[in-house]
Amino acid sequence: MAQRIMRPHTLQKTLKSTFLPVTVAPTRPGAISLCQTRRSSHSPLGAPPAAPRKKVTINTLQALYKKDEPITMMTAHDFPSAHVADHAGMDIILVGDSLAMVALGMEDTSEVVLEEMILHCRSVARATKAAFTIGDLPMGSYEIAPEQALESAIRVVKEGRVQGIKLEGGLEMAPTIERITRAGIPVLGHIGLTPQRQNALGGFRVQGKTTLGALKVLEDAEAVQAAGCFAVVLEAVPAEVASLVTKKLKIPTIGIGAGNGCSGQVLVQVDMSGNFPPGRFLPKFVKQYGDVWGESMKAIQAYKTDVKSRAYPAPEHTYPMPAKEFAEFENLVKSRII
Numbered sequence: 001m002a003q004r005i006m007r008p009h010t011l012q013k014t015l016k017s018t019f020l021p022v023t024v025a026p027t028r029p030g031a032i033s034l035c036q037t038r039r040s041s042h043s044p045l046g047a048p049p050a051a052p053r054k055k056v057t058i059n060t061l062q063a064l065y066k067k068d069e070p071i072t073m074m075t076a077h078d079f080p081s082a083h084v085a086d087h088a089g090m091d092i093i094l095v096g097d098s099l100a101m102v103a104l105g106m107e108d109t110s111e112v113v114l115e116e117m118i119l120h121c122r123s124v125a126r127a128t129k130a131a132f133t134i135g136d137l138p139m140g141s142y143e144i145a146p147e148q149a150l151e152s153a154i155r156v157v158k159e160g161r162v163q164g165i166k167l168e169g170g171l172e173m174a175p176t177i178e179r180i181t182r183a184g185i186p187v188l189g190h191i192g193l194t195p196q197r198q199n200a201l202g203g204f205r206v207q208g209k210t211t212l213g214a215l216k217v218l219e220d221a222e223a224v225q226a227a228g229c230f231a232v233v234l235e236a237v238p239a240e241v242a243s244l245v246t247k248k249l250k251i252p253t254i255g256i257g258a259g260n261g262c263s264g265q266v267l268v269q270v271d272m273s274g275n276f277p278p279g280r281f282l283p284k285f286v287k288q289y290g291d292v293w294g295e296s297m298k299a300i301q302a303y304k305t306d307v308k309s310r311a312y313p314a315p316e317h318t319y320p321m322p323a324k325e326f327a328e329f330e331n332l333v334k335s336r337i338i
C-alpha cells in the first residue's frame with residue numbers, strides 16, 4: 001500500500017522514465033477564457049441590465065406621484081428575486097416580512113426576527129442597482145418604544161443596506177414614525193390590513209368596510225402622513241375607500257387589494273409570478289402573471305428523466321482530453337504502475 005502513495009516528484013520521474021515524453025502544461029489552455037465567460041446571472045458579476053436606468057430616489061417617487069404616474073412596487077427576498085425585479089424596472093423593491101411565509105416556510109409573519117430580515121435585506125440590496133429599496137421592520141422590533149424602533153430602523157439601513165423602512169400601524173405609530181423620519185430614514189407606512197396584527201384583527205380580514213372602519217383608515221392615513229411617511233401602503237380595503245383616502249392625502253398610497261385608485265401598487269413576487277404549487281390559497285387581489293412553479297417543475301422533471309436515461313450529460317457537456325493522453329492513462333492503469 002505504502003509504495004503506491006508517491007510524492008509528486010517521484011510520480012513525475014516515473015511517468016518521464018516510462019512514458020516519455022510527457023509534458024505537463026504549466027497552465028491549462030483555455031483557462032483564461034473560461035474565467036471570462038463564467039458569469040452566473042445570479043452572481044454580483046451578472047450582466048448589467050440591457051437598458052440601465054437611473055437610481056430611483058425619494059425625489060423620483062415624488063415626481064411620479066406629481067405627474068400621476070402609478071408607482072410600481074414588488075417584494076423580493078433574496079439576490080435572484082431582487083435581480084429580476086430590478087431588471088424588470090420596478091420603482092420600489094420591498095423586502096416584506098411576508099418572506100417569513102414565502103421564503104422561510106413560517107406559519108405567519110410574526111415569527112421572523114430582525115436579524116433574519118437584515119440578512120435578506122442585504123442580499124436584496126446587492127442585486128438592486130436602480131430600484132428604491134425598503135425593508136420591513138418585523139413584529140417585536142419597533143412597538144415597545146420609538147427609541148427601539150429607531151434602533152431597529154438604523155440596523156436595517158446600516159446592516160441591511162436598504163434606503164427606507166416600512167412599519168405597520170396608523171395613529172398609534174405616529175410618534176414612532178416621527179422619531180425615525182427625524183433621524184433621516186424614509187418611512188413607508190402600512191395601514192388597513194396589517195398582517196402582523198392578524199390575531200387582533202381576527203385573521204387576514206378586509207378593513208374599512210363600514211363607515212366607521214373607513215373613517216379609521218382615513219384617520220390612520222392622515223396620521224402617518226403628518227408623522228412624516230413619504231408614502232403609505234393600503235392593504236385590503238374597499239377600492240372606493242382607498243380612492244377617497246388617496247385623494248385626501250398629499251403623499252402617495254401604494255395599494256394591495258385596494259383597487260386602482262391608489263398612487264401605486266404592490267404585490268408579493270411569488271404570488272404574481274406563480275411560484276407556488278397548484279391549489280394554494282391566493283388572496284382575491286392577486287393577479288397571477290406567470291407560472292414560475294410550472295416552468296421549474298417541467299425543467300426539473302426533464303432533468304430527472306435525462307439523468308435516469310443517461311441522455312444527460314451529452315458529449316457537449318463534458319470536457320475533452322487528447323486521445324493520446326487518455327491512451328497513455330489507460331495503459332498506465334492497465335499496467336498497474338500507479
Ligand SMILES: Nc1nc(=O)c2c([nH]1)NC[C@@H]1CN(c3ccc(C(=O)N[C@@H](CCC(=O)O)C(=O)O)cc3)CN21
Nearest residue numbers: 098101102109195204205206236268271282283284285
Ligand atoms: N404570499 C403572500 N401574499 C400576500 O399578499 C401576503 C402574504 N403572503 N403574507 C402576509 C400578508 C397576508 N396577506 C393576505 C392574506 C390573506 C388574505 C385573505 O384571505 N383575504 C380574503 C378576504 C377575507 C375578507 O373578506 O375579510 C380574500 O378572500 O382575499 C388577504 C391578505 C397579504 N400578505
Ligand SMILES: CC(C)C(=O)C(=O)O
Nearest residue numbers: 075096097098233266
Ligand atoms: C404585501 C406587502 C405590502 C408586505 O407587507 C409584505 O410583503 O410583507
